[in-house]
Amino acid sequence: MEVENSLIKRSIVKVIKDNIWTSIILVIAVCGVVVTSLIPPQILKYIVDHNLVPKDSDKLFSFAFAYIGVLVFIGIFDFVKEAFLTVLGQKITKEIRIEMMEKLEMINANFFSSNSSGVVVSRFINDVDAINSLFTSGIIGMMVDCFKLIGIVISIWMFSSKLGITILLLLPAIYGITRLFQKRMLKAQIENRILIGRVNNHISESLKNIQMIKSYSKEGYMEDNYKKYLLDNYKTVETVNFYDSVYSPLIQLTRAFVIAFIVVLSSKHLNFLGISLGMVAASIELISNLFAPIENLGMELQNIQQAVSGIKRVNDFYGEPEDDLKKDELKLEDIIPNREDVRISFNDITFQYEEGSDVLQNINLNLKPNEKVTFVGRTGVGKTTLFKLIMGLLKPTKGSITINGVDVYDIKNSEKRKIFGYVDQSFHIIKGTVAEQISIQDESITREQIEKALDFVGLAEYVSALENGMDTKVTSDTFFSQGQKQLLSIARAIVTNPPVLLLDEITANLDSITEEKIVSVLQKASEAHTILSISHRLSSIIACDTVVILEHSRVKNVGSPEELLENDAWYRSHITLEKLTWS
Structure with a gap:
């Protein structure tokens, strides 16, 4: 032995x-x-x-x-x-x-x-x-x-x-x-x-x-x-x-x-x-x-x-492979000295979970500062995987993703949260207070930052009415409604005021009234952030500058919503179908 x-x-x-x-x-x-x-x-x-x-x-x-x-x-x-x-x-x-x-x-x-x-x-x-x-x-x-x-x-x-x-x-x-x-x-x-x-x-x-x-x-x-x-x-x-x-x-x-x-x-x-x-x-x-x-x-x-x-x-x-621990010691201010100048580049990205089976193939994109980009495509085309690559959680099989020329995979995790804010479809409750749901017990995040985040998403009044305000213990998954959980998820993402927001199908499980409130909050957030979003419903989510259509693990088409309505039959048919469905 x-x-x-x-x-x-x-x-x-x-x-x-x-x-x-x-x-x-x-x-x-x-x-x-x-x-x-x-x-x-x-x-x-x-x-x-x-x-x-x-x-x-x-x-x-x-x-x-x-x-x-x-x-x-x-x-x-x-x-x-x-x-x-x-x-x-x-x-x-x-x-x-x-x-x-x-x-x-x-x-x-x-x-x-x-x-x-x-x-x-x-x-x-x-x-x-x-x-x-x-x-x-x-x-x-x-x-x-x-x-x-x-x-x-x-x-x-x-x-x-x-x-x-x-x-x-x-x-x-x-x-x-x-x-x-x-x-x-x-x-x-x-x-x-x-x-x-x-x-x-x-x-x-x-x-x-x-x-x-x-x-x-x-x-x-x-x-x-x-x-x-x-x-x-x-x-x-x-x-x-x-x-x-x-x-x-x-x-x-x-x-x-x-x-x-x-x-x-x-x-x-x-x-x-x-x-x-x-x-x-x-x-x-x-x-x-x-x-x-x-x-x-x-x-x-x-x-x-x-x-x-x-x-x-x-x-x-x-013996399982580890992430490369030789991360650059660069700080947020070194990578992004000017919040108005955030450039994200996808440099011939290919990714495989299993050898011989490409989830993404030869993705090449250059995003402008403060651009609002929505990724669309059929389920399983690799949209969520692409987000994990953008945040440096996964390493591309080939190619790289850079932010202002720095490979995102080489950025220390402690700095990534200051750069990226990620909003998922569901909000995961942790053991702790309301404030800790936002900070995730990160001691570097101040109460003032938490208060600003709650105020930004419109939950400050509701939280202050709780027994102990932000210090109220969250005892169950039903403590907040579905819509409030999604707002908390946004607050958790923006509490560090990251320049880049990643939104993964965040309105997929919401009713139209709650969705409208979430979209209005995100419209406000879009004024000072580069926003990348995933959406199945093309007619929803915040207004975007660019739509990227993924098909068969590749980029099928890229353009503004107006351009795609004119020259992409798949995009036009889905927009028309959604309007008929919701009318």
Whole structure:
């Protein structure tokens, strides 16, 4: 299990260094468990040979108490071992999740296009929990049990070399059985990890789209899919449980056979092993103790297989490409010294989510300062992807997008929010106050900026009437109406007074009255901003200078609304159809 230079190894080393005394106590407890577990059979041998057989009861009670005392010490060492293992395991788990979250913040946005939220959540929760079991009930437990096995074999060999040889011959058979089960269990565990992610994703998507599911009566469809995913997952769990349930009975039957074999060979008639009655009793206890760790190894093996699959998936996650961290140190004032002079250029842009499948091809555009541009086209043509490229969230497969000659992908994220204001179709509520819905808890944004943003979108009066004004806690998604949420979304976008606004279908889910109010707010905002918008309804949204028609991932036509009405049949037909629909 190679974790060299991996996230897992770094986390383990860091936790051990930060908790050196806890680690030392854990090592002492592990040694104590191993050593003390070998003492009771020796005491039992002495009791039988020197007290029960000669019927000398003078020291019987002393040895009985010694026997019980050693068992108490075994329990104490075992308790300390488990307690400190749990503490270290939880700290390692916390450290891994912190490292993963730091990775998540740097990971390339393409990752989220090919990995659903449920899959990512599964890596953070299920896979990391499986890794935690590697320490709490996996490797350490296996080490303890292996040391116990070595000590038991040595003790038995000291009683009888013949019996020791018998046990040594038995161990390879047990190893062979264990190895056979290991291979099959690992395959099933890895498949189970993948299917758990699929189940989690289905639950997440169902909750996210529950209103749409109910509106279109798709409960049965979603339930059938959920049952299918559960059934697939159940089959892998059933496979793992089958191997686990078969493994333990095999070990128990072998133990019963070996004990019976020793009793027969040690009987008065055969006396093949040449050992005393006390040695027979001690050997039976040692052999019972021998098979106990072997049984434990089966469970520990299962935990380790789960952890191995978890480690593989976490390390795969940690190996995902990151955004280029060598961002230019340019500030807003360096990139845009004059707000009246914002020039955006699309330089032969091509983009692919998957190799061989172009979402956008050879996009070349030069936007003038304070130009109002609307991108139109059929669903799936790449309009929203183009916005993500403009904001530098995605890196073009070929070409570049520049603002005043600076590649937007090379601009630091902290400066991007000062340059771009993005308004989506939906407003995502965060935990916090009304003010924090606007600032997104950015400490560099002042209350004065928030007040101006709320006043600009016409929500200042409504917010001031709330119980604690801007400091009122937003407790649910229904705290604001749909129209108010869209106004909050605009306030969130303009609070830093960015020179460029990006509007992605922001009136798609609004009624005509609310849409009119939103459009009037945006008309006011358009006076001092370069505005890029996406629209399906060509007759809506703010008045624009230029319309860019996208078709088959390319720019089909560019021009003013008036020019396109004259020379573009597709644009003219859609404008006419919308007027007929809304009249």
